[in-house]
Amino acid sequence: MRAVTIVEGELLWNEHPDPVPGPGQVVVAVAAAGINGADMLQRKGFYPAPPGSPADIPGLEFSGTVLANGDGAVRFATGDRVMAICGGGGQAEQVVVPESHLLPVPDGVDLVHAGGFPEAFSTAQDALFTQADLSEGHSVLISGAAGGVGTAAVQLAAVAGARVVATVRNPDHHEAVRTLGADVVALPDAVAEHGPYDVSLELVGAPGVEAVLPHLTTGARIVVIGVGAGAKAQVNLLAVMGARATIGGSTLRARSTEEKAGVAWLVEARAVRLFGEGAVKVPVADTFPMADATAAYERFAAGGKLGKVVLVTG
Template structure:
């Protein structure tokens, strides 16, 4: 089969179209003929050599890709809930940039007839990431304020919709008016241009009452990491929760515990890719009963920025790296089905 492989680490040009052996369905898994693969910023980190595949990954052929949509073509022993020909989307640990991929059965989501397979590929990673961090770990409640860094990203555009459907209020940071306008149209209650405004001061104004500053955000979803840690702590309300899911701004920073203790703040950092299969299966099952159903019924829209042929994965990476995208970038692997 054709796949995008990494024979070395570096810029987008290291993404190579290769012919590699097709996967087989081991017990408890299925093989999916890939229709569309979704890009994630973790793919860029992996390409650069900063995000190694988890234990048990294919060591002979390193193929990026954390989510796909497609059709089941074969089934391993012990799989009873799925059949050959089922239309699915899938959360992966690796291997999505390929014509076929093996998937643990617990990480599959059903795509109903009439729903675009291309759009379905834009959803598994963002829905599972936001659900597990914002709702399960941070416990965002209706009426609370969520601050999302990178509101125009795939994660950001999903978080806006999911939080609003849950009855929460949402503020986002963006780097351009174009992205800010898009986030407002998507439902964001407030937009902060981080290039022009201090997001700590602005979130207090936003959560305040007229001339009286508010307490800040109840939950912050952060993709920046070290660079934002101190300011994120300042931007949290009493009993606030910070969940860090990215390290675009570095990996090391100091935290003022004296500011955190009296305000009862919680700081957590998680990744979805390296979780054990059983944990991923539980997350996927929870999402299947909640936000996935809402998406399949039209309540949450997959936001697709652009689609590139599989062979043009380097151009797709360059677009994401430049920060030009609003929503998800996709790789088209097969014709629409």
């Protein structure tokens, strides 16, 4: 098979041995694979793939059809449409993952959009509901809402009945993010005007954490998912104590196989169901053939886009 391959910082489209499914694993013929911020870091030599994932093939998510089941993998038949997050290796013609990480692609959803679903929606659902305990009636701030995780989070929070305040740097995307369900879409410097917030999903980094701290309700939760604008935050602990707030954060990638299976189970029950009902969608900013990964990564890194950049095979 061929795969996007990181060779000294360049993205090549190289031959690799076909993956072989071990016990409980499934090989998927990849149709599409979304690009994520972590791919940019991995290309530069930061954020290496976890043990068990290919070191030189990027890609944290994919969609496709089942090619082969390993011993004991019985849920899906050959040809079934599936999608998943993976520790790496998604940007290839084939990928092998534990069966427990696979999500069914709902009928009526095409594989290109499905290829941009797993990472953004798993991250957003885990952060909003598992970590931050968001529920109806809460006020939630989503900072940097035009990207993959942001657009997923706006939709999931709106469907859950929260009041969604989204910050988006590019005014051209404000109307589109409003259409996804945000009650308020504002520039990042307007955080103070639209609070206070029960939950803050921070996709930008340190400046966002510092900005929201004075505008929290009692018991508020800040969950940090992205630090593109800086990781070193100046935190006033008296503000944290005064609000009885918590500042937390997480990545999916570092979690164990078992934990990822648990996340997939929760995501199938909520976000995948909503995806099948048409209640949430994957905004796709652009698609590129896998062989053109270099151009696709440039498009991703340029920013200012709405939603996902997705690589496609064949």
